[in-house]
Amino acid sequence: MEKKLFAVIGLLFSIIVISGCSRTGEVQIGFSVGPSHERWERDIDFFTSRVTNAGAVLHVSRAENSHARQVEQVRELLKKNIDVLVIAPVDSRRAAGIVRLAHQHGVRVIAYDRIINDCDLDFYISFDNMRVGEMQAEYLTRIRPEGKYALLGGDAGDNNSILLRLGHMNVLQPFVEGRKLSIVVDEYISGWCDEEAFRLIDNYLELNPGGLDAIIASNDFIAEGAFRALEKHNLNRKVLLSGQDAEANACRRIIQGNQTMTVYKYIETLATVAASTAISMARGEPVVNTQMSINNGQVMVPSILLSSMVSVHPENLRMTVIANGYLDERLVFGMQ
Numbered sequence: 001m002e003k004k005l006f007a008v009i010g011l012l013f014s015i016i017v018i019s020g021c022s023r024t025g026e027v028q029i030g031f032s033v034g035p036s037h038e039r040w041e042r043d044i045d046f047f048t049s050r051v052t053n054a055g056a057v058l059h060v061s062r063a064e065n066s067h068a069r070q071v072e073q074v075r076e077l078l079k080k081n082i083d084v085l086v087i088a089p090v091d092s093r094r095a096a097g098i099v100r101l102a103h104q105h106g107v108r109v110i111a112y113d114r115i116i117n118d119c120d121l122d123f124y125i126s127f128d129n130m131r132v133g134e135m136q137a138e139y140l141t142r143i144r145p146e147g148k149y150a151l152l153g154g155d156a157g158d159n160n161s162i163l164l165r166l167g168h169m170n171v172l173q174p175f176v177e178g179r180k181l182s183i184v185v186d187e188y189i190s191g192w193c194d195e196e197a198f199r200l201i202d203n204y205l206e207l208n209p210g211g212l213d214a215i216i217a218s219n220d221f222i223a224e225g226a227f228r229a230l231e232k233h234n235l236n237r238k239v240l241l242s243g244q245d246a247e248a249n250a251c252r253r254i255i256q257g258n259q260t261m262t263v264y265k266y267i268e269t270l271a272t273v274a275a276s277t278a279i280s281m282a283r284g285e286p287v288v289n290t291q292m293s294i295n296n297g298q299v300m301v302p303s304i305l306l307s308s309m310v311s312v313h314p315e316n317l318r319m320t321v322i323a324n325g326y327l328d329e330r331l332v333f334g335m336q
Contacts, residue, residue, distance in 0.1 A: 027056045027084075027282035029275075030077035030107075032098075034063045034070050034090035034114075037192065037221050039245040039267065042326075043088070043113075046271035054279050065191055067091045074098050078105045083282035086274055088112040091157040095119075108281050112274050115159045117297045123287070124294060124303040125274045129160045132263050133167020133218075135311050136242040139261045140214045141171060141181070144240055147213030150185035150201065152226060154192045154218045161188055164218045164244075184212065189222050197225030205233045214240035220250035220262055227258055246312055246321045251332045254314055264321050266308040273304055 029051050033040055044060055051058040059080055063070035067090040077085065078101070085102045087109060089095035096119035099109045108122040115124045140149075151168060154161035165188075175181035185204050189196050197217065205212065212235065217223035223243035230236040237257045243250045246264035253259035273289070280287050293300035312320050321327045 027279060028080065028082045029056050029058050029278050029282065030074070030080070030082035030085045031058060031060045031112075032063065032070055032074050032077060032085065032087040033060070034065065034067075034088050034095075035192070036062065036064045037219070037245070038247045039220075040088070042267050043271055046268045047086070047275055050272050050275035051279065054275065056279055056282070063090055065090055067094050070095070071098060071101075074101065078102065078107060082107055084108050084110065084278045086110045086112050086278050087116070089114050089116055091155075092159040093117050093157060110274060110278055110281070111301075113160070113270060115294065115296055115301070115303075117159060119296070120299055121296055121301045123277060123281070124296070124301045125270065125277060126160070126303075126305055127265050127270065127309055128305045128307050129163035130167040130170070131307065132244060132265070132309060133164035134171050135167075135263050135309070136164075136216050136218075136244065136261070137168045137171035139311050139313070140216060140240045140242055141175060143260070144214055145175060146180045148182055148184045148211055150204065150212060150215045150226075151183055151187070152185070152197050152200065152215060152217045152222050153188040154222070155190055156188040158192075161218060168216055184208070189218075192219060192221050194221050194225030194228075197222040198229045199225075201226050201229035202232060205229060205235070209233070210235065212239050214242075216242050217244075219244040220247040220259075221245075223250060223253075223259055223262075227253060231258075246326060248327055248331050251312070251317060251321060251327060252334075254312065254317060255332060257314075261311050261313045264310050264312045264326070266306075266324075267326075269306055269308045273306065277304075 059077055061073035070090050085107050092114055095116045099119040102109050110123040113126045153165050215226045217226050220243035230239050240260045243262035246262050250262045277287050290302045292303050294303045322329045
């Protein structure tokens, strides 16, 4: 099944590149990346490759999780006369001001992986994040359908955190109502910070020794903090732990038995679709493959939600993130 998925993704790349980049002529694209975890450097690499291969000029800025820095960096990008701004916002609501600023300069805006709320956003491209949340909860409840669960969400200012939580509860609610499962920790983690995740789980376990069966961590960075707390209390390999993004450390934890699963999202697909869309918009061409419109609180935003993702666990890790070239086998397995 995974081989078929790779084939479909490869075909999608071809279709998008052909349909989105049919004209010649140099355009200027700005890419403002708000978050700073390992996964985002891959987004930048893939996006850069797609844009430059299409003959466009790319300007990249990294905000390192600072909204104020992102605002200033976008101001600098706009001075470079970019045609389209692609932005992964630090804060989904406060970034509305960035969209308005770009529009004042006649620049259209694509929200990359994180929607921007309460503004006249031009386009949104992401994964189906509610489905990601469902995948995390489904995997853990299949193994352990009863017990005490902790939910560690992402930053409350990131709309994806809300979607992930909705996905979690779509799966967990019947177990809760059936009194098979109880949610003993339910917190959003500011800045997706591993240290805050460590503190929350550590504090809970100090008061409730051994009183935890599973942790749904919304991404691998949060899972890192949760794992350290479990290890401190000698509960690693005993408490189930989810993640997202298939980061190298998370995959090592999976092989070692310290993390149960992660969700691998085909970042190259996202970057390819976003690059194609940005170039089409810059050239005044129609944007193809638009699937739906999503309400951001002010307008219905033309959107593409990708379903190219898979649960990664010990049995399929080699066949997914390694076979696809996302991670080097030696990096995960510690080979010399």
